[in-house]
Amino acid sequence: MHAVFLGFVMSMIMAHAPVILPAVLRRPLPYHPGLALAAWLLHGSSPCA
Structure with a gap:
């Protein structure tokens, strides 16, 4: 349960960082295509991928 929750929270933080950081x-x-690298790595490392 902890791993699923932590994975979800981390993926949501990384996915929304380009929106949240400029506001904060x-x-x-x-924008740079390299910003999506962390999200791509997260999605690629999931067992369902």
């Missing part, structure tokens, strides 16, 4: 820092975050 009050600075624009330029």
Whole structure:
């Protein structure tokens, strides 16, 4: 249960970071395709992939 919850929370944080960080820092975050790398790695490492 803990691993599933932790995985869900971490994936949601990484997926929403490009939206949350600019709002918190009050600075624009330029888009770069490399920003999605962490989310791709998370999705690729899941046992259902």
